[in-house]
Amino acid sequence: MVEKYQRSVTISRRRMLELTGIAGIGTIAGCLGGDDDDSDLLNQGLETVDVDYNENYEEEMNEAVPGGEINPYNGEHIFNPYHTSWNPGEVQETSFEYLAIYSTEQGEFIPRIAENWEIDEQTGATRIEISDEYGWSDGSQITSADFVTALKLSAYLDQGIETYVDPNDITTDGEYAFELQPREEYQSIERELWINQWAETLLNVSETHYSQFIERFEDAGDDEVEQIQQDVVSFEPEWDQALFSGPFVFIEANEEYADQIPNPEHPIAQDWEFYLRYGRAKDEAGLRAGEVDWRHNDPTLQDLPEKYDTPPVSYSGQSFALLFGPEDEYISNDPRVRQALSHVVDFKTLVAEVAPDTPADTYSCGIDAGYVEFFVKDSVLEAMTNYIPENRDRATELLEDAGFTQEDGDWYTPDGDHWELNFPVGDWFQQPSEMIYNNLNEFGIGVDYYIEEMPTWQAEVEDGSQYDISVHLNYGMARDYHAHADLQEELFGPTRGAVSERELFGNEVEVPEIGNPDGDMITVNFEETLNALSTAQNDDKVVQHATRLAWAHNHLLPGTMIHPWSEHYWVNAGEWNFDLESDAWLTSNRITHYFLEHGLEPQ
Structure with missing residues (x-):
């Protein structure tokens, strides 16, 4: 197709x-x-x-x-x-x-x-x-x-x-x-x-x-x-009132557990001979790649093949990102300040400690790193700033260029005020956010840091105007598979659009010439370029427009993304046969696809 x-x-x-x-x-x-x-x-x-x-x-x-x-x-x-x-x-x-x-x-x-x-x-x-x-x-x-x-x-x-x-x-x-x-x-x-x-x-x-x-x-x-x-x-259909089109159907739900059986009307699932029982092990980690700081903070199961210790076994498509809000005038008005903050954070160590061996976005260009090479010229990708390694010297240079000064280890704004950032974080991200706080604090940036209890979806869509920096879910951004979708969401999305919602910069911006961070400044109009990308008539035009937008994003919005999860969901995974060579682990809805391609059999 x-x-x-x-x-x-x-x-x-x-x-x-x-x-x-x-x-x-x-x-x-x-x-x-x-x-x-x-x-x-x-x-x-x-x-x-x-x-x-x-x-x-x-x-x-x-x-x-x-x-x-x-x-x-x-x-x-x-x-x-x-x-x-x-x-x-x-x-x-x-x-x-x-x-x-x-x-x-x-x-x-x-x-x-x-x-x-x-x-x-x-x-x-x-x-x-x-x-x-x-x-x-x-x-x-x-x-x-x-x-x-x-x-x-x-x-x-x-x-x-x-x-x-x-x-x-x-x-x-x-x-x-x-x-x-x-x-x-x-x-x-x-x-x-x-x-x-x-x-x-x-x-x-x-x-x-x-x-x-x-x-x-x-x-x-x-x-x-x-x-x-x-x-x-x-409209509120509950589990026993809903119609199910997929491979599993809820047929029991009580205070203790809930059962899903193979859908008897599904042409593939109807032949399966297993069911799913939820609730009996709800606080236990299922099949998972690596240890993560998330809802299940448990070690990797010991009876699984080594392949499951590294992603993307059943990579879930979630990511978390360093985000910038519009309240701090220096963050909002000057891309050098945003760049400096990204350079201060030691994402390399953060990943190694929180989610070993999981991917990090080394381009920060608004297009998911998993498929960015399909949309952006190789030479431009190579010229982009990599914000993953800590670079305090570069952060210092950028802040001083922006008019900040440092006295006795603390940073002061161009207006002479002690610089302090509002840094609220959802409770999903306590460990990585503490590491980010420590990085900023050690660098001399004051941080009003606090943890908030936050349901899953609020971690994704929390109002971007209420913080200077934060760490939130970027749920689904790893599952769009198209430059236009990713960049449209990043720039003009209804929740955290950098232009439309957070107003970090306008629709028309000045950035260094494409592929040359030291080059003359050029103008990029986001709406015009996104529209051109949406109607591009050949692959060369797609790459041309996507490259222009990605380069501008790397310069203006270095909100580095980390992909810390790679998971599946059975705590009794050792009792089942898995086709380790199957490509079904690498699809965008891994759980269902694996079932549909293979089903499961007891060992």
Whole structure:
């Protein structure tokens, strides 16, 4: 098929909070605003789904024990991808199926429900055919109407695809094909970028449950759209009311544990002879590469092959990044200050201590280091500043050039004030953030440093205006597989966009000439160059525009990213056979793909 993909973005969590009336960091996810009677009315059509399964599964099937905490009992997880209690991790990976899945090893899409697609070279009109062998967990057929519902809903909730296609131009063509027609101004959209908008669609909404919202959106006036969006994010199907398209189905959830069995309507999973039991070992580390400072701070299991000790065995795609906020005027106004701070931090030692042997981004150019070489000229990559090794001499030079002075080991601003930074950190990152604090403190930069308890998604989307520097999740940035997607998110993303949200610099900037850090200054217009990248007609043009943007990012926003996780989820992994040579470990949703390619067998 094709070579790259862009992860479907999820609705901004801050936008969710606005729609549902939630405020405050400590708010429990899922506490919805609005009238309780309206919520009851919205959810009154939900019924318990009847799944046809073997009730003797515990006696007749083998048990795999995940190390996660995925028990949806009593509304702990809501099966609506736009709800604040949605779990986008293990639940998503095992419960829902993809149109296609990108293989990082093979550099191409592997079909799942998709059979084939065709794209008109002149207009971009696209027709996707799907398999007739997949069913929902209640026994009903998965059809093109389900994918049209999913894509339309994404567009109506401003997830990004609406930029390129009007939701009215996403239509069915019979039961097993659907069509998309790009907007007129995007008929010349760069081919891979277009494919990336829909190829890895995760079928986590059904026509049965969500067509009610599509019908309302299609009939709505401008003043009615927000209310419908609010109703979507307030829709609350629980584990026994949801329809599952993926390889596993929840059939039991209680205070003690939850069970997923192979989906009897899934053409591959229906033949498996094992089930997943969550909750029995929820605080134990599962199969994992290396020791990490994360939820499971336990040693690597001793009975696993050595291959699992180094990533990317089942690399999860998460990263954490050093981020800059707009509150400190010197950080906000002068790229030399941001560069200096990155040089002060000893990322090399940080990685060695917190997550040995895991990758770090040596380019800091806004495109994920895993595939940046496909988009940026080699000579420019070689000329980029590497912020991973500590370089205090360079940091000192940059700060002095920016007007800072040092007295008795402490740094003072150009205005003569003692320099102190506000450094709040989510509790996921206590160990690496302490190391960063120590680096800054030893260098003479005052730091108001404190740890905040922070749910997973807040570690990803915490408001960037509330800190001078911080360390947060960059969840998913390692899974976009396209320069435009990465840079658009970094510069203009709805949560932490450097231009649109944090306002660290404007849309038009001055940077040294491309590939020459000591060269004359040139002007880069981010919007114009991103637009040119989105409509580039050949690979040379893609590389030209992406290289220009990446070079500017390296100069202006050296928010170095670290990739500390490589994990899987079974604490009883030693009891199972694994195909160690399989490329299935190297795909963008490793857990599900490995299952689908191989299943598991007891040793």
